[in-house]
Amino acid sequence: MDEGRLDFYFFPVALDKFRPFSLINFDLYIKVENRFVLYKHRNITITKDDIHTLQENNVLYLYVQNKERKSFRQYAENNIEEILKDPTVSLNVKATYIYESAFNVVEDIFKEPRSEGNIQRARGIINHTVDFIFSDSGAFVNLLQIRAHDYYTYTHSVNVCTFSVALANRIGITNPTTLKEVGLGALLHDVGKSKIDSRIINKPSALSPSEWEEMKKHPLYGVEIVQGTEAGGETVFSVISQHHEKVDGSGYPQGLKEHQLSIYGKISSICDVFDAITTNRSYSVARTPMEAAQFMLSRKENFDPTLLKHFFELFAFKKTTPP
Numbered sequence: 001m002d003e004g005r006l007d008f009y010f011f012p013v014a015l016d017k018f019r020p021f022s023l024i025n026f027d028l029y030i031k032v033e034n035r036f037v038l039y040k041h042r043n044i045t046i047t048k049d050d051i052h053t054l055q056e057n058n059v060l061y062l063y064v065q066n067k068e069r070k071s072f073r074q075y076a077e078n079n080i081e082e083i084l085k086d087p088t089v090s091l092n093v094k095a096t097y098i099y100e101s102a103f104n105v106v107e108d109i110f111k112e113p114r115s116e117g118n119i120q121r122a123r124g125i126i127n128h129t130v131d132f133i134f135s136d137s138g139a140f141v142n143l144l145q146i147r148a149h150d151y152y153t154y155t156h157s158v159n160v161c162t163f164s165v166a167l168a169n170r171i172g173i174t175n176p177t178t179l180k181e182v183g184l185g186a187l188l189h190d191v192g193k194s195k196i197d198s199r200i201i202n203k204p205s206a207l208s209p210s211e212w213e214e215m216k217k218h219p220l221y222g223v224e225i226v227q228g229t230e231a232g233g234e235t236v237f238s239v240i241s242q243h244h245e246k247v248d249g250s251g252y253p254q255g256l257k258e259h260q261l262s263i264y265g266k267i268s269s270i271c272d273v274f275d276a277i278t279t280n281r282s283y284s285v286a287r288t289p290m291e292a293a294q295f296m297l298s299r300k301e302n303f304d305p306t307l308l309k310h311f312f313e314l315f316a317f318k319k320t321t322p323p
């Protein structure tokens with residue numbers, strides 16, 4: 001098996017992404033020339049001395065098998081609290097823990113959307129995300145930098161969540177409870193897709209008219225799911241039900257217009273479109289943020305102009321005000 005083929009089965013994890021003395025629940029490998037060699041079996045801890053010795057031997061990354069990606073994400077979620085409160089840990093590492101943990105939770109929510117345990121985990125991640133974004137002016141930039149550039153429902157949900165929280169705060173929403181509701185709604189905005197036949201969701205070609213009618217119901221399916229859980233709240237419902245509405249009334253599922261839409265719905269609509277067009281899809285290549293701005297401005301009648309202006313200002317990476 002050649003090196004390129006082997007790389008397909010492993011992903012790298014920088015040494016600084018392991019929390020010393022934490023329990024590692026997956027096998028760790030080292031890359032030696034073109035081979036991956038087992039370094040430690042699962043259910044071990046990795047010590048500061050281990051990390052130091054690896055660094056002395058110019059080993060900067062450990063490798064994990066792709067089939068254990070879920071375990072890696074669970075590891076991130078298990079350790080996120082300690083990582084986020086450690087002042088010696090870099091923003092990049094903290095952003096990675098947030099991203100992987102959020103992905104882990106969203107994946108489980110799509111499998112079991114009515115599980116109260118999963119909703120509680122989502123609330124936990126949102127609390128961490130909001131606190132992180134306002135802990136440091138560079139935090140949002142770090143989340144932007146590590147975001148995945150291939151479209152996937154779970155990563156899209158995490159991206160829309162971080163964008164929505166940042167935009168809400170930028171327009172002056174500083175109440176932490178409201179920001180966390182916006183974030184929770186955004187994290188769950190596509191959960192209604194879990195009720196739609198996967199053959200429609202994953203269809204690589206254009207949807208038939210009847211399939212498209214079904215697809216357009218996912219915002220309302222999402223509200224139905226969330227209404228039966230502790231995640232329910234007006235802000236959360238607005239984000240989920242209105243994320244495909246447009247201020248000129250051309251959106252779906254209800255074709256609501258400007259004055260009928262909540263500010264939270266308008267925020268989620270901008271963030272949803274931006275993330276969708278700046279990630280690679282099966283039918284289109286990712287636009288750069290600048291190209292996305294031009295595209296969205298060419299359709300500015302779809303969006304609230306003030307929100308759109310503030311959204312693109314986020315990419316100037318200016319300092320945000322803590323709540």
Ligand SMILES: [Fe+2]
Pocket residue numbers: 189190218243244
């Ligand atoms: Fe959607």
